[in-house]
Every structure is written in C-alpha cells, then in structure tokens.
Amino acid sequence: MTMTTGTMTDEQRVSVAKEFLLRLDTGRDTLELFDEDAVYYFPKRGVMRGKAQIGEFFPQLGSILKSIEHHSMFFNIVVAGDMVVIEGTSEGVTADGVPWKAGVTHAGNWCDVFEVRDFKIHRLATYLDPDYASADTARYPWL
Numbered sequence: 001m002t003m004t005t006g007t008m009t010d011e012q013r014v015s016v017a018k019e020f021l022l023r024l025d026t027g028r029d030t031l032e033l034f035d036e037d038a039v040y041y042f043p044k045r046g047v048m049r050g051k052a053q054i055g056e057f058f059p060q061l062g063s064i065l066k067s068i069e070h071h072s073m074f075f076n077i078v079v080a081g082d083m084v085v086i087e088g089t090s091e092g093v094t095a096d097g098v099p100w101k102a103g104v105t106h107a108g109n110w111c112d113v114f115e116v117r118d119f120k121i122h123r124l125a126t127y128l129d130p131d132y133a134s135a136d137t138a139r140y141p142w143l
Contacts, residue, residue, distance in 0.1 A: 010079040013116040017084045020121065021070045021112075027062075031055050035120040042126045065132065068092035071102070082122070084114040098133040106143070107132045 016033060023030045031051060034040070040048045040057070048054045069091055076087040089102030089109055102108025110128035114121055137143040 008116065008119065012119070013079060013082065013084050013114075014077055016116045016119060016121065017086055017112065017114045018072065018075075020114075020124075021072070021086070021088075025069050030058060033121050034124075035118075035122045038120070038122055038124070040121075040124045040126075042130070043128060044130050064095050066093040066095050066097070082115045082117050084116055085111065086114070087111045092132070094133045096133065100132045100134070106134045106137070 020030055020033050022028075023033070031054060034051055034054055036051055037049075038051060038054060040054045042048070042057065042061075045057060045060075048057055071089045071091070074089055078085040087110070091099070091101035091104075091108055093099050099105075100107040107129050110126065112127070113123075113125045115123040
C-alpha cells in the first residue's frame, strides 16, 4: 500500500484501517501505518504513546499468538470524519496451541476505533478480551 499525504476520502480512511488488520493477520509490518506521535490503547497493556512504545508492543502480542485471522467479510464499519470504527470477529491459535474463535470461545469479538489522517493512524483503541486461551475464567461466575 503506497502512503501519501493530503485530503482523504472515507474509503481511503477505511482502507488504512483494513490494511492494519490485514497486516496483523499476515505478520507484515503494522508500525509503518502509524504516525510518529500516534496513541494506541490495548486492553491489559494500556496506552502507548509514539511509534517507539507501539513498536515494542507488537512483538509482545506476537509472542502469545501463533496465528490470527480477522473475518473481514463480516466487518461492521462506521466512518465519521477522521474516525473509523470497525467491529468484527476473529479466530486463531495461541503460541501454546490453544485455538479460539468468536462465537465458540470467549475470545474473538473485538472493536477497533481508529483516527486516520494523512494516510496514517493517529489514534487507535482496541476493545477485546485479550484472554485468547480462556485461561482466566475462575473469577467470573457466569462462565
């Protein structure tokens, strides 16, 4: 994906957000999609500020996941100005070999809120249950 700067259409903003998810799925570089001063929130990790902190996170996430696939054909997408919200489902396998799949296990449903300007992600908040292996169930009486 070639990145340029300037005025963006809604479709271009959505394309940047989808490209981020595709790169997660295929193990390609996601960091280059972020602005230098980007802010990224991920559950159980908290807020990361700037590409350096964000860059430290992806290998950590990769160390607990063997594979991940976002089900792009079922995305719910809302665009409002610079904001792109994508709700979806995923499946994969943890580094320990435990599979998960939305609708089958506890993990797999997620929502990402992007702010995309000048063909870069300026802010991203990921909302999901990061307990991919469903190992933390004893604390929840409904499980």
